[in-house]
Amino acid sequence: xxxxxxxxxxxxxxxxxxxxxxxxxxxxxxxxxxxxxxxxxxxxxxxxxxxxxxxxxxxxxxxxxxxxxxxxxxxxxxxxxxxxxxxxxxxxxxxxxxxxxxxxxxxxxxxxxxxxxxxxxxxxxxxxxxxxxxxxxxxxxxxxxxxxxxxxxxxxxxxxxxxxxxxxxxxxxxxxxxxxxxxxxxxxxxxxxxxxxxxxxxxxxxxxxxxxxxxxxxxxxxxxxxxxxxxxxxxxxxxxxxxxxxxxxxxxxxxxxxxxxxxxxxxxxxxxxxxxxxxxxxxxxxxxxxxxxxxxxxxxxxxxxxxxxxxxxxxxxxxxxxxxxxxxxxxxxxxxxxxxxxxxxxxxxxxxxxx
Numbered sequence: 001x002x003x004x005x006x007x008x009x010x011x012x013x014x015x016x017x018x019x020x021x022x023x024x025x026x027x028x029x030x031x032x033x034x035x036x037x038x039x040x041x042x043x044x045x046x047x048x049x050x051x052x053x054x055x056x057x058x059x060x061x062x063x064x065x066x067x068x069x070x071x072x073x074x075x076x077x078x079x080x081x082x083x084x085x086x087x088x089x090x091x092x093x094x095x096x097x098x099x100x101x102x103x104x105x106x107x108x109x110x111x112x113x114x115x116x117x118x119x120x121x122x123x124x125x126x127x128x129x130x131x132x133x134x135x136x137x138x139x140x141x142x143x144x145x146x147x148x149x150x151x152x153x154x155x156x157x158x159x160x161x162x163x164x165x166x167x168x169x170x171x172x173x174x175x176x177x178x179x180x181x182x183x184x185x186x187x188x189x190x191x192x193x194x195x196x197x198x199x200x201x202x203x204x205x206x207x208x209x210x211x212x213x214x215x216x217x218x219x220x221x222x223x224x225x226x227x228x229x230x231x232x233x234x235x236x237x238x239x240x241x242x243x244x245x246x247x248x249x250x251x252x253x254x255x256x257x258x259x260x261x262x263x264x265x266x267x268x269x270x271x272x273x274x275x276x277x278x279x280x281x282x283x284x285x286x287x288x289x290x291x292x293x294x295x296x297x298x299x300x301x302x303x304x305x306x307x308x309x310x311x312x313x314x315x316x317x318x319x320x321x322x323x324x325x326x327x328x329x330x331x332x333x334x335x336x337x338x339x340x341x342x343x344x345x346x347x348x349x350x351x352x353x354x355x
Contacts, residue, residue: 037098169216
């Protein structure tokens with residue numbers, strides 16, 4: 001991919017390209033061009049744009065066949081709104097930082113003399129910043145007009161995913177987070193040559209984020225609330241420790257603070273890793289319990305005997321009262337009357353099973 005992009009640049013632009021600082025280079029922003037800094041994000045961006053174009057092409061011909069209609073409904077349901085919003089949220093920071101870095105180099109470059117690749121990168125950076133900047137008020141408006149029903153969750157679910165709706169802060173937490181990322185990116189890129197002002201602005205931003213997190217508790221579960229508050233607190237401690245580095249002149253003190261910063265990073269990473277393993281184990285245990293419950297219910301069902309009512313013909317013999325019949329017959333000696341027993345066969349049809 002980098003070799004393909006560099007074909008649109010001239011040799012002078014390739015030689016002058018490089019990271020704007022060592023810290024940005026270590027963070028993966030080793031170029032001044034948005035196309036080179038995006039990396040895998042550029043591939044995801046291309047796929048998202050391709051899917052949106054494909055949906056637009058299927059729209060006028062979806063009625064031609066059931067397959068086209070099914071393909072359009074499948075892609076539109078997952079990519080027009082929900083997929084685009086999810087992509088913007090997930091790739092917001094790399095897109096914004098890469099675009100801001102790209103725009104800074106054109107402050108000292110004559111765009112009329114630039115190559116086609118440089119002009120395309122400049123145009124893409126401007127379009128990206130406009131889209132990302134306008135997405136925040138659009139998301140606020142969508143949440144403001146939302147009913148939070150099933151249809152809203154299908155179209156705009158990423159805006160409230162994992163968040164509760166108990167307070168105003170929790171409802172608008174995603175736009176607040178995007179605004180925080182915007183201010184943070186502006187501070188990192190535009191104030192890189194004024195480190196004292198940069199670190200103070202980042203520290204103030206961290207304190208505001210801590211206050212909003214504590215006041216709103218926007219996460220849906222208690223575990224997420226605790227870990228988010230922990231991360232915000234550790235971020236403030238990390239930035240404050242960096243501020244202390246500017247006030248210490250001895251090398252030993254700086255080394256100790258550097259070790260402290262490293263320990264803060266390791267501790268924060270360890271706590272988040274334990275949280276991930278805890279949630280993973282909890283999910284596994286819940287699935288195992290559900291599977292065992294289904295197995296027990298299946299076994300109990302197999303033991304049930306289903307009794308079905310059937311129509312049964314029952315034949316009974318009913319002996320009538322013995323009436324004396326006075327008729328002439330041959331009697332043994334000593335008998336004066338002859339008694340004849342009359343047996344009657346009757347049919348009864350019952351609806352219930354008689355045990």
